[in-house]
Amino acid sequence: MSMDAREEPDDLSRALEAALFAATEPMSIAQLRQILGDAPDIAGALAALAADYAGRGVNLVERGGRWHFQTAPDMAHLLRRDRQEPRKLSRAGMETLAIIAYHEPVSRAEIEAIRGVQVGKGTIDVLMEAGWVRPAGRREVPGRPLIYATTPDFLTHFGLESRRDLPGIDDLRAAGLLDPIDLAIDGLFEREEGDSALENEGEDA
């Protein structure tokens, strides 16, 4: 190994463990490198450490490229008891969050188009206050509307490694349900012209 002879072979893993335990926020590999110096393979050591903790009461997880320790999900019943439930999201808030997460970046008008109803002023504010949603610039169309996207904290909070882990996102995309509606309709009509897809679908099920 290229490591210093004085060091034990597991020093990197110990250092990662200590740093991640002590950190108040999830840590990216770049941040860890700042603390640990030029370690040869931090990504590899993190993966090994995560595997090492996999069966324990505390797990090492990656969320949006940032790593943190958290308690195992099956311990929830023990730990939840005297804790305040995080503020309950309204149905509007929940739908809006899902639309932003699955379609990001989206403008308010696009959110309203999907929901078929105006998005109340408070809805996006609440999501931003929770730290899950952020303004992500403006769309270069007339009116230059603000567009919104999710934050790294969103992934952390909902236990997602990346947006690709969003529940069912692949199926939704394959079904064209994440496309703009005009695109989706064009797609359907093309198929219909080919083999009258709509009727077939009906028969299939």
Place this chain on the structure above:
Amino acid sequence: MSMDAREEPDDLSRALEAALFAATEPMSIAQLRQILGDAPDIAGALAALAADYAGRGVNLVERGGRWHFQTAPDMAHLLRRDRQEPRKLSRAGMETLAIIAYHEPVSRAEIEAIRGVQVGKGTIDVLMEAGWVRPAGRREVPGRPLIYATTPDFLTHFGLESRRDLPGIDDLRAAGLLDPIDLAIDGLFEREEGDSALENEGEDA
């Protein structure tokens, strides 16, 4: 390698791990029992868990009958570290350093007399923090003021063999660094000053 081959933790040890990890303060066995219910041997499980973590970057420790996780003591240097940030010396600092270098040892009052401006206390502190200036005793005059001189680090930093290598007044003028105020002054004083500098140099060498 014994660390990697940890035994599969049992439910009690996993629960203890999670509870202690999530706790905001050290937990007594009684408190843990409240969370975990009537486990048979919490004390024994804690001891086993502490042994399990003994060689790691995080340790389980008991202090006054209460248990908590803490980062391993030998990792402290990682968690609290100094980062060096390059910073430019202020103009006041630069001038003060230059005066000390050209006139050492000098008292603060003498520096002020030469600069024609007061020297803040912080200015000399910064130079000492940088390691370029040191107190060099006291001047045996009324008030016994501290006097300052440059350090070997000063010479190293500025690439000087000795203070003699500092350019003399003539060199400064030749380089245009005396920023003449009026050409007439030069005309009047040039010869006079030049003569005395030459004489001094001759004496020095």
Place this chain on the structure above:
Amino acid sequence: MAGREEAQDLFAPPRAAEDVLTLSFDSWEGPLDLLLTLARGQKVDLKQISILALVEQYLAFISGAKALKLELAADYLVMAAWLAYLKSALLLPKAMQEEPSPEELALRLHLRLQRLSAMRDAGARLLGRDRLGRDVFARGAPEGLRVDKKALWQASLYDLVAAYGQVKARTAPVVHIVSRRPVMSLDEAIVRVGRLVGVRLDWARLESFLPDGVVGALGRSALASSFVAMLELARQGRVDIRQEGMFAPIFLRASGADGVEAGDMLEEAEA
């Protein structure tokens, strides 16, 4: 439950009792939401719902809502009107249909319902995950990572030397010596103009009173001083001044020298 009965009152059942929606308008997030609820009532996959049946359900529901709060119901009524149009279009023979075709409109509605439904399900699945702070927990009392910033002071030898040069330059005793510039003083000019005007009989240009061969800075100084001298002499009544127009040459002569002045006045009168 009181609210339930009230709602039933509001929306008199349009069809069989088990199909009745027993909720008030406040329960829906807009007409699309209501449509989706009705569509799910068809108890088939959203892809296969009958748009025509859905339209009828919706219209029946709206017409059954006797006491609509208008400001709340506007969106619902707009949707009802659109659906009524869609329904009639769908029932027309194909040849009479306009663009976009009612099939496409129906498809759009279909897709919108699917998309809303998908997002609603996704939101629910998202909220049902193991959430940090609810189901899984971060370390309760992290030590924290601290970085103490330490300044690494930097300066070059040039900075040092330049700073010393500045100090020296700033604190060197400052002596201002104004070099003598070639000038003709006012006193000189008065003496000279006064003397010369005495020996000339006729009008003469101001410039002719300047010393010979003065040019450049001295020339300008001599002219300026002579001009002021002329004014001073005029004030004392020793010279007369004449100028034909702005920027024209200025003439002067000793005061009351001869009758040319009267001739001038005559000329002016004739003009």
